[in-house]
Amino acid sequence: MPKAILIDTTKCTACRGCQVGCKEWKNYPPVATKQRGTHQNPPDLGPYNVKLVRFSEHMEADGTVKWNFFPDACRHCLDAPCKSGASLEDSIIQDPATGAVIYTEKTAKEDFETIKNSCPYDIPRLDPKTKRIIKCDMCIDRVRANLLPMCVKSCAMGAMTFGERSDILDKAAKRLVAVQKEFPKAQLCDMENVSVIYLITDAPAKYHKFAVADASDTKGYMTRKEMLAGLLSPLRKGAGQFQG
Numbered sequence: 440m441p442k443a444i445l446i447d448t449t450k451c452t453a454c455r456g457c458q459v460g461c462k463e464w465k466n467y468p469p470v471a472t473k474q475r476g477t478h479q480n481p482p483d484l485g486p487y488n489v490k491l492v493r494f495s496e497h498m499e500a501d502g503t504v505k506w507n508f509f510p511d512a513c514r515h516c517l518d519a520p521c522k523s524g525a526s527l528e529d530s531i532i533q534d535p536a537t538g539a540v541i542y543t544e545k546t547a548k549e550d551f552e553t554i555k556n557s558c559p560y561d562i563p564r565l566d567p568k569t570k571r572i573i574k575c576d577m578c579i580d581r582v583r584a585n586l587l588p589m590c591v592k593s594c595a596m597g598a599m600t601f602g603e604r605s606d607i608l609d610k611a612a613k614r615l616v617a618v619q620k621e622f623p624k625a626q627l628c629d630m631e632n633v634s635v636i637y638l639i640t641d642a643p644a645k646y647h648k649f650a651v652a653d654a655s656d657t658k659g660y661m662t663r664k665e666m667l668a669g670l671l672s673p674l675r676k677g678a679g680q681f682q683g
C-alpha cells in the first residue's frame with residue numbers, strides 16, 4: 440500500500456529534531472557553516488543534509504512580523520519527474536510497496552543538472568566524493584522494518600504523521616478544515632501529486648520558493664508546474680498507483 444507523510448506546519452516549532460534525527464540515522468558527516476544572521480542552518484539542502492528546516496521571516500501588511508517554518512525534503516512524487524528525467528532505467532526507482540522514490544548508486548552515471556532541473560521542488564544534490572545524486576529515501580530501510588521514518592519519529596510536536604496514503608489524505612483534509620477556521624488561506628501543497636503533503640497557513644512563497652511546484656523561474660525551460668502537469672496528465676487516472 441502506498442504511504443504518505445503529512446507535515447502540519449502549524450505544529451512545527453522549528454526545533455530541528457527531524458533535521459538532526461535524519462542526519463544521525465544516515466550517519467552523514469558534519470558540514471562546516473557560518474552564522475548568517477538566521478537560525479536556518481545549514482543554508483540549504485546538501486548531500487549530507489537531505490532534511491532542512493527552512494526559516495522564513497516576513498512582515499505582514501499591518502506591520503506584524505511572521506516567522507514560517509518549513510521542514511523541507513523530497514516530496515516522493517507519485518509520478519516523479521526526476522525519475523522520468525533519468526537516462527538509465529534503474530538509476531532512480533520507485534518502491535512499489537511504499538511509493539518511495541529512491542536514488543541508487545547508478546545516479547553517479549546520470550547528468551546531475553538534468554536530474555536537478557527536472558525536480559519541481561529543487562531537491563536533488565550531488566555528492567562531490569561519490570558523484571552520486573542524493574536526496575531523502577523516506578527511510579526505506581526503517582519503513583521496511585516497520586519503523587517510522589526518522590524525521591517522523593524525531594518530531595516531539597506531532598507535526599509529522601506517516602501512514603497509509605488513504606488514511607493520510609483523510610487526516611489532511613480534516614485537519615485543513617480545522618485550521619482554516621483560524622487561517623482561511625490554509626492549504627495542502629500539491630496533495631494530488633506527492634506523498635509528502637505540507638499543510639501551510641499562508642501563501643507558499645512565504646514559506647519557501649519551492650514549497651509548491653509552480654513557484655520557480657526555469658530559465659526558459661517549461662515551468663516546473665508545466666513539467667509536472669505534462670508528466671502526470673496521461674497518468675492521472677492512476678494517481679494512487681505506483682510503478683517500480
Ligand code: SF4
Pocket residue numbers: 512513514515516519520521522540557558559560561562563574
Ligand atoms: Fe524527485 Fe523532486 Fe519529486 Fe523528490 S520531489 S521525487 S527529487 S521530482
Ligand code: SF4
Pocket residue numbers: 450451452453454455456457458492510593594595596597598599
Ligand atoms: Fe518542526 Fe517537528 Fe521538525 Fe521540530 S521535529 S522542526 S517540530 S517538524
